[in-house]
Amino acid sequence: MSKRNQYEQTRTNIIILTYNKLEYTQTCIESIRRYTERGTYQIIIVDNCSTDGTREWLADQTDILTIFNEENVGFPKGCNQGIELTSSGDILLLNNDVLVTENWLALLQECLHSSPDIGAVGPTHNGEVSVNYNTADELWDFARSYNSNDSSKWEKRLKLIGFAMLIKRNVVEDIGLLDERFSPGNCEDTDYSFRIIQNGKKIIFCNNVFIHHYGSVSFGEMKETYTVLLEENRKKFVDKWGFHSYLDSATRHDLISLIDDRDHSEQFSVLDVGCGCGATLLQLRNLYPEAKLYGVERNPQAAAIAAEIANVTTADVEKLLYYPEQYFDYIFLGSVLEELMNPLETLIKLRKYLKIDGQIIASISNVMHYNVIHSLLDGNWTYSNTGPLSHNNLRFFTLSESVKLFNSSGFKSIQYFPVTRKVINEMEEWVNNIARATSVLEKEQMLATHYLFKVNNSSEYLFERRLIEISNGIDNEENLSYILEGMENNEINITILVSAISNMKVDKQGLFNYLARAFYRHGLFDDIIPLLNASLEIDNTHQLTLFNFAYILHQVGADQEALTFLNMMNEKDSESELLLASINSNLNISRV
Known part of the structure; x- marks a missing residue:
């Protein structure tokens, strides 16, 4: 038996909540009857104590199962009432401000049952794609040309919006009902999506199925209430999951x-x-x-x-x-x-x-x-x-x-x-x-x-970045090896090096002195003096530069010149005093 035949044997339970707005409910139901194959679905409406004639109209509909609440229990609890009325078949949560289109349910079911790994699917709508219709007939024509049996338009998503969400029966049985802490509504669909993912199932956005969504009919006339409720439920979501329902699940x-x-x-x-x-x-x-x-x-x-x-x-x-x-x-x-x-x-x-x-x-x-x-x-x-x-x-x-x-x-x-x-x-x-x-x-x-x-x-700027890292004390040995290799292979010369450092926003004198000492250790003697000279051009009283000049000249036997630089230092620390003593000792011996 094919997967398609398997899921066609049980009807899809289309669960719709209503609270007034009869005209939207009527057009929604009319579109379902018109564009959904008879016998493949059961409409279940949960009315949250409407007062505009909705209850009376629903009572006259012989093809709809209806629950009449004596108070507005909100979206999550109302959906749960509808789900609990079912014993088989997939669950489709649908807002009453939706117009469905030709082949919509068959195409969604095709995707839902294309793999056992898929837990829920949802269609695209006029808030996701650009549309060019102004009348109902133009809408039907647009959707007729848009809807297609094209699996290349299926996309994995982190979450679906509850205005049209088709969920496998076994997923509902595994993870349970909607979380009623989010009543009267907002964030319950995101919560359910993440629970589906936690259950090891995938969520698919069917970009090959288009329906029209008017949007926020229930809260449309209560924008301030909606904003407050949204913030409250986002806090509840953070308390439950540890992250933000929107900011941490937004696609950049x-x-x-x-x-x-x-x-x-x-x-x-x-x-x-x-x-x-x-x-x-x-x-x-x-x-x-x-x-x-x-x-x-x-x-x-x-x-x-x-x-x-x-x-x-x-x-x-x-x-x-x-x-x-x-x-x-x-x-x-x-x-x-x-x-x-x-x-x-x-x-x-x-x-x-x-x-x-x-x-x-x-x-x-x-x-x-x-x-x-x-x-x-x-x-x-x-x-x-x-x-x-x-x-x-x-x-x-x-x-x-x-x-x-x-x-x-x-x-x-x-x-x-x-x-x-x-x-x-x-x-x-x-x-x-x-x-x-x-x-x-x-x-x-x-x-x-x-x-x-x-x-x-x-x-082009790689060696400059290495110099910046050295100046910031990051991976000095690794970056120094790169500079030394470039010098030895003539990929970098001392003129380029001095010019690059001179134009950087770094501690130039600190970097010149670090490289001078490093070059001395690695035997690049010809390149040391230009580095120290460049440092003294910035500040000819720079104590570290004067000390390094004296130290290196002393090491090559130029003690008189070393003494000149050492005497230019305003203050001498213990290391400088030791160097001075060594230089004077050599000079005294040479005079004898």
Whole structure:
């Protein structure tokens, strides 16, 4: 018996909740009757104490099973009442503000039962794809041409939205009913999606099935109530799961869009730092099935979900990581750098895992956004869940400071793209006045909520980055070996080296002296004096440079010259006094 015949033997239970809005319910039911094969479904409606004639209309419908509640029990409990009324067949949770279309249920069922690993599926809708219809007839025509038996349009997802969610019967039996702590509604569908994944099943978004969703009919007239309820339920979700229902499960399509044009079957490697539950990694898997995907996430609960998708490590990116050097083609940093204690050191460390000509793809919030400036001028610095003043942010960046951060990490090839929002009308004149009043602020920078960065690990600047790492005390021996090898192979000469250090924003004199001592130990004697001279050109009283000049001259027997440099030191420590004694001893012997 085929899988299709197996699931056609039992009817799909379509569970719809109603609370007033009779006209939406009627058109929804009409579309189901019109575009769903008779005998393949059973409509179950749970009415949450409607007062607009909905109950009377439902009572007259002979093909609908109805539960009439005497109070509004909310979405999760109402759905559970409908599920408990069933004993066989899959469960389809459907909002009453939906219009279904031709072949919708058959196509969803085709996907759901295409593999035993699939636990739930959902269709696309007018909020996901661009549509061009204005009337019901145009909608039906659009859907007729859109809906297709095309499995290449199936995508794995982390979660589905409960407005249209088809769930296998055995999954419901395994994981239970919707969690009623989220009543009257919001986050229960995300919670159920993660429970399905925890049960070892996949969630599929069917981009080959289109339905129309009006959206938020139940809460549409109570926007303030909806906002408060959403925040309350997100807190409940965090209490249950340990991570945020939206922020940790959002797909960063903006970062993915900055990947170079690549063939669908091409192999390349990506590290997503702060990957959350792995939504971005999952979308990368959909687009590039052969890609090698890795993630780092410090929240263990979120990392456990992401580990079902890719090779994910539970770790703090600012601490030790264990990856092969020059391994990744891309490293994603989606709103991560702002949350770090030391973003500069982390970038320098991450760079060694990046292939030559690999890319950092990042987003960084813009603290120069006009909302922040306006609030600051009013004496406020109020934190929020997202944006430049996120509760999680430890560092704050403007465009200029972001570019400096990448430059200081040794990156030179930097592209950036502002992400802006339209100024609200009452603020537009204020923004224009501020932009005119100062030469520092540019209006575009005031409109950008954040910037996307595409930063290339160009081989042209590799040795400069090694010098920066030495200056920052990172992997000194490894980086020194690279510099020494370049000098010995004539890939780097002393003129290039001195020029490069002179143009860097590092402790130039400290770096000149470190290299001078290292060159002495490795026998590169001809290159030592130019380094020390370059240091004295910056400051001819620099104590370490004077000492090193004296020390090296003493080692080659030039004690009189060594004494000259030593006498130029304003203060002598114990090491300098010992050197002075040794020089004077040699000079006294030579006079005798």
